[in-house]
Amino acid sequence: MQPVTRAIGIGYLLICLLALLATAFIGPVGYAPFPLPIGPAQDPVVVTIWYGTEKKLWLEDAVQGFEATNPRVGNRPIKIVLRGIGSRELSLRAARQEFGGDGQPTVISPASSAWVEVARADWAALNPGSQPFTIDRPDQAMPLALTPLVVVAWKERADVLWPNGPVDFWQNLHEALNNSEGWVGVARERGFAPDSPEYQKARNWGFVKFGHTSPLTSNSGAQALILMAYGYHGKDKGLVSADILDPGFQQWLREVEMAVLEFGDSTGTFMTSMVQFGPSKYDLVIVYENLALENVEAAQRRWGDIRIYYPPATMFSDHPYAILNTPWVTPEQRQAAEKFRDFLLSPPIQEIAFLRYGFRPATTDVPMLTNDPSNPFNKYRAYGAQVDTPPLVETPSGEVVTTLLDLWRRQINR
Structure with a gap:
């Protein structure tokens, strides 16, 4: 029996070793005792979004849907942190690097592109020669909803x-x-x-x-x-x-x-x-x-x-989505922010913004002229x-x- 017991023990140790190696490279494997993430590869990529509060409910719904897809950058999971702040306040604080208890923003999303322009002007005055925004189009950040x-x-x-x-x-x-x-x-x-x-x-x-x-x-x-x-x-x-x-x-x-x-x-x-x-x-x-x-x-x-x-x-x-190009935003955070932006602009999430919360879609993939009774422009035409x-x-x-x-x-x- 002793050789058999020894073989079982060695086999168990080999299985544990393989599970731990797999966890380190590809994420948690199996059930207890092997679910613990090992090493920095499993630390989440945190994307902190300072946003205008007009879209609070939509963004909160979207974050739940996004995280349910198990999004990752490489082997690292993505975590979205939302911070609702008035549009003028968030643009000024981001330009002046006044973070307070809201964390360093990866993205700012005020209600209007006008506040991105104000942030640009403030940033240029305080930081000559640097540009805080990674622009997805030549002249403005990407709109999320209208x-x-x-x-x-x-x-x-x-x-x-x-x-x-x-x-x-x-x-x-x-x-x-x-x-x-x-x-x-x-x-x-x-x-x-x-x-x-x-x-x-x-x-x-x-x-x-x-x-x-x-x-x-x-x-x-x-x-x-x-x-x-x-x-x-x-x-x-x-x-x-x-x-x-x-x-x-x-x-x-x-x-x-x-x-x-x-x-x-x-x-x-x-x-x-x-x-x-x-x-x-x-x-x-x-x-x-x-x-x-x-x-x-x-x-x-x-x-x-x-x-x-x-x-x-x-x-x-237009609720622009401006990814900051600053020393505190890492390449992984930018990739994660882009993934979440693409999710927000996907037809199902744009449709939720339109039908549930009354925003006009920012993309042409969601039609506004429909016979759907839940379409707000049908429902409230008389008003x-x-x-x-x-x-x-x-x-x-x-x-x-x-x-x-x-x-x-x-x-x-x-």
């Missing part, structure tokens, strides 16, 4: 403000916000007779109540300022710092912004307020289209007719949702955006 800026308003009030539709969009809004008689003065200026139903209702509405987020903390607030600047100057591209410094524009902007009730930090807060408090809180607000699609039905059931309106020219929040958007304004340079924000900080947010 959503335009829209206005959500109570229909009967929008019909008084824009009786022929929102053609002279920004000028009409400017005039209404500065009408000393409030809604009844707006109704008179739009030609409604004193005995008309519109005029009689307007007598009870008070001043025009308009809201958008703070451009210092929120992407949608900054985009609202950009659209106002373009609207005032009557163009959709080529916005320069001289346009921002124009005294006429500065006075016009002050007259709009001083009538805004409050500047919140979150775009979602305005839609939540419209749903919770109805027209007693806001007559119209500037929000993202995907938030409008999520909430208009609930507001309609609670308070009556509400509609989505598209400005004559708008901006997409004003439309596939075709107005013309898009050009994203200004980081320097122009910074000048516009400095103006707002000096003259509005004192």
